[in-house]
Amino acid sequence: MVGPSTSVLSPAGNNQKSVLVSGASFAGLATAYWMTKLGYRVTVVELASDLRRGGTPVDIEGETIEILSRMGMMDAVSAKALPPRDVEFKDEKDATLGGLKATARSDDISAEQYEIHRDDLLDILFGAVEGSVEMRFERSLTKLEDRPAGVAATFNDGSKEEYALVFGCDGNRSTTRKLVFDDANSSSYFMGGYFYLRVVEETGMVPANTSQIFSVPGLTAMLNGYDDRTDIALAFRADHPIEYGYRDKAQQRRLIHDHFDVLGWKVPAMLNHIDKDGDFYFDAASQIRMKSWSKGRIALVGDAGYCVSPVAGLGGSMALIGAARLADALRRHPTDYAVAFNEYECKLRPFVEGVQKRAATNRLLKKGLAVGVAP
Ligand SMILES: Cc1cc2nc3c(=O)[nH]c(=O)nc-3n(C[C@H](O)[C@H](O)[C@H](O)COP(=O)(O)OP(=O)(O)OC[C@H]3O[C@@H](n4cnc5c(N)ncnc54)[C@H](O)[C@@H]3O)c2cc1C
Incomplete structure (x- = not known):
């Protein structure tokens, strides 16, 4: 819980307008953007050597549209909006079992909705902070000490600095969370599956502007086709969490092979990409509560504080909404970060918990058909 009220801008120290953001994805870049608008000097540390790219497109609707408009980014977002996609459900021989035809966008303003490649949204957010925040790649926190006048941060290169505030935006495996909060405060809720996501430049595996899904109980393979790239998504069900190295890519590839080598349809072609170099995203479908x-x-x-899981399909929006509400x-x-943090949490928590509850009772998840790869 938040402690007694304390002034951010208390006299001593020259750190009082410096904040640290850990993680440079949606939550981190949006938080960095807003903190510069509030007049803070912002440093962003990112563990990877560059922005982490890849992943399936992000839905932009409702409050997220309003927030991106306030950030002056909606024109850029709508310029990159993806056309609607047909969805086809396939059997092992590639026969179409059913599907949904893409519908044209509604003129109804309240139904305004966009879909944009994850990389395009990352680029838009990064473009808005580049030059006005200090970006440090391949840098991670190793220690955080909360002192009366600021937070003393130690990094993986041994350097130390003090900040008025620190924001953990480092995803559902958040290092900030692990360094600061004890186990009694946080729990990871395992939703019964794992998913693999990779974007490849190859086209032709699936027609452009089409999603194809092949599912057998406990295993789902999905391809999203575009003019210039293809999303490869594989998800498998597991009754219990599997022990694996979070940073061990070879082991993660083996886990995918162990589950999908038996499958037909276009899965062998999808698996060919798994062994190639390049970044991919593999994780449990889980929530942070x-x-x-x-x-x-x-x-x-x-995700660091309230990951809703890919099953919810709202992770990107939640990060953007969280950063804006915090700001x-x-x-x-x-002048009172404790009151501000309390307000941020009290106002956003009911929405987050509603989304988490809906995702946890997702009918498809319960049937073990699809994990986090809904088009
Ligand atoms: C490469 C990638 C692909 C993804 N693809 C999908 C997808 O297809 N579908 C989906 O639903 N969700 C996907 N996600 C998750 C999705 O981006 C998040 O659920 C959502 O956008 C919330 O964003 P976030 O910024 O809170 O967390 P994330 O997007 O997970 O970003 C966390 C950031 O923190 C960085 N980081 C991690 N540890 C440290 C550390 N110790 N120090 C500094 N930085 C650190 C990570 O490298 C990453 O850049 C993906 C995430 C990544 C990183």
Whole structure:
């Protein structure tokens, strides 16, 4: 829980307008954007050597549209919006069992909705902060000490610095969360499956602007086709969490082979890409549920604090909404981070918990058909 009220802009120290953001994906870049608007000097550390690319497209609708408009990014987003896709359900011989035809966008403003490649949204967010925040790649936190005048941060290169506030935006395996919060505060809720996502430049595996899905109980393979690339998504069901090295890519590839080598349809062609070099995303379908999203001068945003899981299909939106709500609260309480953090959490928590509950009771997930790869 948040502690007693404390002034961010208390006198001593020259760190009082510096904030640290851990993680440079949607939550991190959006938080960095808003903190610069609030007048903070922002440093972003990212473990990877560059922005982590790949992944299936992100839906932009409702409050996310309003937030991206406030950020001045909606024109760029709508310019990159993807055309609607047909969805086809396939059997092992590639016969179409059923499907959904792409529908043209509605003129109804309340139904306004866009889909955009994850990489395009990352580029738009990065473009908005590049030059105004200090980006440090291949850098990660190893220690955080919350002191009365600021947070002392130690990094993986041994360097140390002090910040007024620290924001953990480092995803559902958040290092910030592990360094700051004890196990009693946070839990990872395993949703019974794992998923693999990779975007390849090759086209032709599937027609452009089409999603094809092949499913047998417990295993789902999906291809999203575009003019210039293809998303490869594979998901398998597991009754219990599997022990594997989170950073061990070879082991993750083996896990995918162990489950999918038996499958027909276009899966062998999909598996050919798995052994090639290049980044991919592999993780459990899981949610992060915490009793509190902040402690002292440190707050979590996005998957780090309240991952809703890919099953919810709202992870990107949740990160953007979280960053904006946090900034709104800090704008309303510029001299009292504790009150701001409390407000951020109290106002956003009911929405997050509603989304988490709906995802956890997802009918497809319960049947073990699809994990996190809904088109
Ligand atoms: C490469 C990739 C592909 C994805 N593809 C999909 C997808 O297809 N479908 C889907 O539903 N979700 C996907 N996700 C997750 C999705 O991006 C998030 O659920 C959502 O956008 C919330 O964003 P986030 O910024 O909170 O977390 P994330 O997007 O997970 O970003 C966390 C960031 O923190 C960085 N990081 C991790 N540890 C550290 C550390 N110790 N120090 C510094 N930085 C660190 C990561 O490299 C990453 O850049 C993907 C994530 C990644 C990274």
